[in-house]
Amino acid sequence: MPNKTLATLAAELANGRTSARKLTEECIARIADPAGEGQRAFIHVDRDAALEAADAMDHLRKANAAPSPYAGIPVSIKDLFDIRGQVTRAGSRALEDSPPAEADAPVVARLRAAGFVVIGRTNMTEFAYSGIGINPHYGTPKGAWKRSAGHVPGGSSSGAAVSIADGMAYGALGTDTGGSCRIPAAYNGIVGYKPTQRRVPLDGGVPLSSSLDSFGPLANSVACCATLDAVLAAEPVAPIMPRPVRGMRLAVPTTVALDDLDDAVASTFDRVLQALSKAGALIEHIEVPEFLDVGMMNAKGGFAAAESFAWHRFLITSRGNEYDPRVAVRIMRGEAITAADYIDLLNARRSLISRIATRLAPYDALVLPTTANTPPRIADLADDKAFATANLRSLRNCTLINMIDGCAISLPAHRAGEVPVGLMLAATGGSDRRIFELAAAMEGTIRA
Secondary structure (H helix, E strand, O other), X not given: XXXXXXXXXXXXXXXXXXXXXXXXXXXXXXXXXXXOOHHHHEEEXXXXXXXXXXXXXXXXXXXXXOOOOOOOOEEEEEOOEOOOOOOOXXXXXXXXXXXXXXXXXXHHHHHHHOOOEEEEEEOOOHHHOOOOOOOOOOOOOOOOOOHHHOEOOOOOOHHHHHHHHOOOOOEEEEEEOOOOOHHHHXXXXXXXXEOOHHHOOOOOEOOOOOOOXXXXXXXXXXXXXXXXXXXXOOOOOOOOOOOOOOOOEEEEEOOOOOOOOOHHHHHHHHHHHHHHHHOOOEEEEEOOOOHHHHHHHOOOOHHHHHHHHHHHHHHHHHHHHHOOHHHHHHXXXXXXXXXXXXXXXXXXXXXXXXXXXXXXXXXXXXXXXXXXXXOOEHHHHOOHHHHHHHHHHHHHHHHHHHHOOOEEEEEEOOOOOOOOOEEEEEEOOOOHHHHHHHHHHHXXXXXX
């Protein structure tokens, strides 16, 4: 069973039913399987180093010196992060001749310190700039849904999600600027988490938007994501105690978040709300007029365009012909954003965060669909207009939470055999523990 949880794997390692070497060899075999998506999900597989690390963890465990119960479990790292001795390409060809990283990004170092085995670098949307997951340079991994039809994996952490869905790793490190952990999680039927930004250091990762970027995990369960999130934030790994669904105070935002939903998303979301209500959750549909501000703030490209252009402006001048045109055009919007526009953005966001905190104070969490759409077929997005429409619909709901400096989780809400639909639980910044406790309780309820 390639989709085991971290807790199950830790127990099997502890009682000798498996070994780090065996787990790592199995993941490498799945990546190498020519019938699978491994060749597109990964940009680089660190086979020899992963096996050596796995052997080291097995030796340490025999000596009762394993650094954590999770030592020896394979994880994948998005190609946005520095890994010592490797080139960080960020899914692009424009960075191919960059010098290898001299040190691990802090988040990578923290995973290693806990004993996780870094198995390879996962594919992504170039420079993390889309919610779809298409990459013309390294290929596009097909999402888990009806693979023969070729649906998008979601972005930008495309390979990260596919690595989990296909059992090529048991935890994945991704990033989330406007949904890049949650969208691919929703499209592939797994769990993805966007932490409160300030909890996890952003050093050692290629930035998209320094205002909005968050580094978070993708995995097979809420508890798995909570464990990985604690490691990334250098916090104690403590068991998540699920909150009773009965008495949960949940707000459904009727402003923006429920507009233009695919039929499958709308029907699944309605069923989930009924299940939660039946279990005793107190659900209130509320207007959140603050969400209308987000569209206006992003009209000229927003923080992502302004801040990515500042980072890319020299590289795109010399190597722009190597960029995905769909990415380059979004970065170049930032050239027209003035300093005054940017200061207006900062002030507008500060006001937004303050007002939303008051609006959401009576509730334990917001509950809304992760994406407005189900995963589109890759073939249907050859047209730039179709791509732009699908991209906006995939990003819209998730972006709301990044803009309010919140935290959020995407849970699989569909039933077996149905098209993947994600349920998002979100709250204001600093509510991470509460979101995990709520999500852990809902996990079994919403798909019953």
